[in-house]
Amino acid sequence: MDKAQEDFSREPVPQEKTLSGVHIALVIIGGTIGIPVYLMSANLGGSLGLAQAGPAFLLGCLVLACLGALTSLSGSRSHLSTYMLVAFAFGRSGAKLVNFIIALSLLGWYAVTMNVFAQAMDSMVQDLSGYRVQHAWYIVIGSLMMCGVSIAGFQGIDKLALMLVPIMLVFLLYAALLATETKALSDMLSAQQPALSFSQAVSAVIGSYIVGVVIQPDYSRFARNDRHAMWAVFFALGISFPIVMLLSAVPGVATGEQDLVKIMIMLGIGVPAFILLLLGSWSSNVLSLYSSSLSVATIFTRVHLWKIILIIGFLGTLLAFLNAQTYLVDFLLLLGIAIPPVAGIYAIEVLLFRRGHCDVRQLDEEPPFNRAAFFAWGAAILFGWLSQNQVLSLVSVSAIDSLAVACALYTMLKLPKRFLATLEY
DSSP, X not given: OOTTTTTTSSSOOOGGGOBOHHHHHHHHHHHHOSHHHHHHHHHHHHHHOHHHHHHHHHHHHHHHHHHHHHHHHHHHHHOOOHHHHHHHHHOTTHHHHHHHHHHHHHHHHHHHHHHHHHHHHHHHHHHHHSOOOOHHHHHHHHHHHHHHHHHTHHHHHHHHHHHHHHHHHHHHHHHHHHHHTTXXXXXXXXXXXXXXXXXXXXHHHHHHHHHHHHTTHHHHTTXXXXXXXXXXXXXXXXXXXXXXXXXXXXXXXXXXXXOHHHHHHHTTOHHHHHHHHHHHHXXXXXXXXXXXXXXXXXXXXXXXXXXXXXXXXXXXXXXXXXXXHHHHHHHHHHHHHHSHHHHHHHHIIIIIISTTOOOGGGGGGSOSOOHHHHHHHHHHHHXXXXXXXXXXXXXXXXXXXXXXXXXXXXXXXXXXXXXXXXHXX
């Protein structure tokens, strides 16, 4: 198979194919703008008021940026996708199980987001034109758009981000400025009856993109060097993301409505609302499809990536038709505890124990299963579940709790073995 046509899904990205941090940052920013962020930001803003919601957005995003820096560094040093790095951490056979679970999570969120997108489009088109288009058409057309970009690989996603991100940011800023004309900024700073604590808001922000942190190597492997990868993720998650959240929250706080698209229609900017909904869903959900396909490509190594993308897209569309969110969300939230520890384990393995050197030509010489990785992963999932159910916790964020336990336990299990190997050498 041609490595470039397969988007280097199973090989390191060659240096001549790498890009500047600007491209990486825009792709990440595109993934942070979408319906889930609109809804969550408006909810947190209305619950806390902007004076508390703003710092909560900033703190949560800074945590994401720091975690994303570690996973991005793993990708930029090895130039490998998340799922190839998982193979070095969990073993060549063990990685297939882990990658399947990651792919399942991304596929599920793809279907849920697609269904929410179709419902929002249906409602908005009716409000704007009075006509109703069958719900299924939005799902089909949306999936075709996302499959088309994903088949073009990272280059296609990069071009999409370069085109869409500036437009979306302008529309968000425009909506926020119009909203401030309906209510004084001083009246939006505090909530009359706060429904959430500050720590709960920070937890929600972190949870909104923690799976995105895990798959950062899918983008950072294309970074020109470590410096480009690091500043790209810090800018995208530490600076841009809290601004996106704040801009999304302002209209909701001003109007008392949590649906940003409905708010924009109320403000008389229905066409920009339509464009923002379409572009936001396109730029964010395409990453779920792309990364899910990269994950499956490490399991079915003889199948072309474009075929995998079409199959994943078809399955995601089918799940969306079945109203997947009614029975998938609880399962996906459980996976939200199970997946973050994977990032901690592969980051420790790649950055600490391998110093960024992961030679795919020697992957066949790796053990089929890394028992230390699976033990640390299982213990981390259990601790994350206990944290989610408020039985035992470190920082009151279950995803971070499970990730921290995985990092600490895996390091403790591997260090003695590495030390003994050094002595023997």
